[in-house]
Amino acid sequence: MTASPASDQAAALLGELIANGVRDLVLAPGSRSQALALAATALARDGMLRVHVRIDERVAGFTALGLARETRVPVAVVCTSGTAAGNLLPAVMEAFHAGIPLLLLTADRPPELRGVGANQATIQPGLFRSFVRMEADADVPAPVEAGPSTGPAAHPGAAAPGTWTGLGVRAVHAALGLEGDGIAGVPGPVHLNLPMREPLSGTSTVHAQPGAAPALHSPAPxxxxxxxxxxxxxxxxxxxxxxxxxxxxxxxxxxxxxxxxxxxxxxxxxxxxxxxxxxxxxxxxxxxxxxxxxxxxxxxxxxxxxxxxxxxxxxxxxxxxxxxxxxxxxxxxxxxxxxxxxxxxxxxxxxxxxAVDLSPPAPDQAGLYSDDKNARLGAVRAELEAVRRRLDRALLADAVWRATWPHDRLVFGSSRLVRVADQVLGGKKVPVHANRGLAGIDGTIATAIGIAQASQADGAPGVTRVLLGDLAFLHDVGALLIPGDEPTPRLQVIVGNDGGGTIFDGLEVAGSAPSGDLDRAFYTPQTVDLSQVAAAYGWEFALVTTRSALDQALTTAVTRPQIIEVPLER
Ligand SMILES: Cc1ncc(C[n+]2csc(CCOP(=O)(O)OP(=O)(O)O)c2C)c(N)n1
Ligand SMILES: [Mg+2]
The missing domain is CATH 3.40.50.1220 (TPP-binding domain)
Incomplete structure (x- = not known):
């Protein structure tokens, strides 16, 4: 292999991020980003970094968002040039509005190949401008001479020409809201656009010294x-x-x-x-x-x-x-x-x-042990009815809430279920996550996978449960593709399936517009066989219709990620 300034700077940048507390990096494949990818996988082999690989950059972005939601430490995302970078936008928007630290490392063509019709080259600097705490279009890495003879930096704190030195430190601080162009004290995304010339990768020593993330301000109240x-x-x-x-x-x-x-x-x-x-x-x-x-x-x-x-x-x-x-x-x-x-x-x-009490009725002990045969029969019948009771949204939310404990995580999608849960559930000290920055139905499963992987790192126990509607599920099916060489997330994806988007049945216009038009344009009916989706991606699957079956499904050991489908009335 040849020497490659791109590889040298990629290794130095990731080393700087690791020295400043970054532990997770989500990677999507591409050739322009190869120096970053290979530096990341080398650091992962050395145990310096947890690398998560996703083929879809939108999924990669939301996975990083989930990891950063849970850890509150900036998470890096690496992708190649072109539409790959554009696919990060939804997660960047959510991260900006929810105050989540992300580091977007987008590989780019060098300046001479921009705006001239070169392959896979677009206008990447400023791509996320409205949503970032800091952005930089870095120098193209150039050969670094031995020793300190690389010349003085243009201004104090700036990287020497042809290097990315110092960018990582600045990026981490800005993502945590500690400095930069953003609002002091508020975390958010940072964009480092990283142009590179051939040779896009080569031999390079990759080493890092893990350090702690900079401390957040604790403002005077x-x-x-x-x-x-x-x-x-x-x-x-x-x-x-x-x-x-x-x-x-x-x-x-x-x-x-x-x-x-x-x-x-x-x-x-x-x-x-x-x-x-x-x-x-x-x-x-x-x-x-x-x-x-x-x-x-x-x-x-x-x-x-x-x-x-x-x-x-x-x-x-x-x-x-x-x-x-x-x-x-x-x-x-x-x-x-x-x-x-x-x-x-x-x-x-x-x-x-x-207060709403949705707990199943206590068994009628007196009836069950009564000397009177009819009383016994009545009590048994009541028990059976309670067990076979079909699930509605409130009972579904209640069962998931009851099954979830402080060592678990609960993630809500932006479907009707989160509103029902908000109306009926009581108090409980459960760690809850939801992408309410912009309340999108996109990226819910990817976010939950990131949360699950972060929360179970270092051997911590617990299950991550995500409760969402069928359209939110189908919107993020691509997230079900998880590489086999990553730690298996202990995850239950619980889909309340009412055949489409029933949240829109509550629109005022639903009372007047033609019902066929409403169905077509809002409800958007679907009849996807979720068991086949689960099978295709190698996930476990259960279809449950009663409270007792749901309670059982929620409490069985999670060894592989699971999809639990709960049919709901429209
Ligand atoms: C990315 C995105 N696109 C569209 C919407 C608008 N939207 C809000 S809820 C919803 C339908 C959700 O359907 P489902 O997940 O099945 O939940 P349900 O309403 O049926 O409970 C849509 C399309 C959105 N919030 N985010
Ligand atoms: Mg639905």
Whole structure:
């Protein structure tokens, strides 16, 4: 093999990323990116990097998003030039809006081959411009002379000409929101466009010294007075801080099921209804909002009220300001003092009455052991009915919630099921993920695979469950292709199959437009045989229709990734 400046710089760049905490890299095949790919696989062999290979760059992007969602450390994605890079856009958009650190390493042709009709060459610099915390169109790697004679850098901190030195450090810091062109403190994607000339790869020594990721800022909290009648609203990715503030303030906690803070004594059940009540929702004077609430009209309406003071704790993505006068703060605390017992009491009383109990009825012990034959028969019949009860969306969400524990992960797709889950499920300390930055139905399975692989790295136990609709499933079928030489994700993909997109049945226009047109353009009926899809990709498959069968499927050991199909009424 020959020497290749591209290989030298690729190895140096990945080494720099590893020295700054990067542990996962998702790779899609291509020839322009070969130097990066071979440096990555060499580092993987040395145990310096976990490399995940995906043929579809859209899948690769969402897999990286899932890995980074779970680890909160930047994850690198490597792809070749042309449409390959364009396929990363959906994951980049979601990562920007949800505040997830990604490093997009797109290989490119050198400048002299751009804009002249060369094969597989397009306009890559600036491709993700609206969505990145930092971008750079790097120098084409050039031969580096021995010793320190490569000449001074153009300006302090810049790489020497013909090298990528320093780019990796800057990229990691920017992705974590620590510097760069982005908003301080908010993680997000970074784009390094990496042009390379022939020879595209060659002999190169690849070594790395793993280091820790730079520490995140812990901003000083803004201390809130106890004064106004306050509720805490926790949207997507709010995390435990929302519950902690609610507890400290003695303020009711309205926590979406995707918030990661749906637990604790002050959790409000049936919050949508209570927000509509004049005596409760109508009397709110202040909202402290964490994360990105998206699941109810009622919470959105509350945050849009101009008579309500909104304090928005910055979690990621864009600053939340639906009423045009919300106050963004980096962190919050509450002044010492007594809680407003009347306010909290009114919410807690209403919440207790609004809680939904979907647990299966306790067996009728007295009936089962009764001396009266008819009583015994009745009790047995009731047992059988409970076991054979067909599943609806609420029971499905409830069964998955009950089967999932703090060492597991739960991922929601952007189908109707997440809204039903938000309405009926109680409090539980379960790590939940959902791509609510833009609430796309794309990339759900790939995201979940990334979450599963990250959460079970280093031998941690637990199962990742993803609950989604049939169209969201079919949208991301390509993600089912996982190379056999990667750790098998312990994953259950639970598909609520109602034959199409029933979320649209709730549109106002559904009452007036011709039903055939609605079906064709919105419901988009499908009759795909999911068992054959599972078989084609080598996944386990189960079709379950009753609560007891579902409970059983959810608790069997997961040794291969599984698809569990649950037919639902439209
Ligand atoms: C990428 C993307 N395309 C389109 C949409 C609009 N959309 C929202 S829900 C939905 C249908 C979802 O169907 P399914 O997953 O079967 O869930 P269901 O509504 O039937 O519960 C669509 C197309 C979207 N959110 N994201
Ligand atoms: Mg559906």
């Amino acid at each position: 803004v201390v809130l007075t106890r004064g106004p009648r306050t509720v805490v609203v926790a949207g997507a990715d709010a995390g435990p801080a929302a519950e902690a503030l609610s507890y400290d303030g003695g303020w009711p906690l309205i926590a979406e099921v995707v918030s990661g803070s749906r637990y604790g004594r002050l959790l409000v059940h049936g919050y949508r209804q209570l927000l509509r009540e004049p005596e409760l929702g109508g009397r709110i004077e202040r909202v402290v909002v964490f994360g990105h609430p998206t699941l109810s009209r009622e919470a959105a309406a509350l945050l849009a009220r101009v008579d309500v003071e909104v304090v928005a704790v910055r979690a990621g993505g864009e600053a939340l300001d639906l009423n045009g006068r919300s106050r963004p703060v980096p962190a919050v605390a509450v002044e010492p003092g007594p809680a407003d017992r009347d306010w909290l009491g009114a919410w807690m009383t209403a919440s207790a009455a609004a």
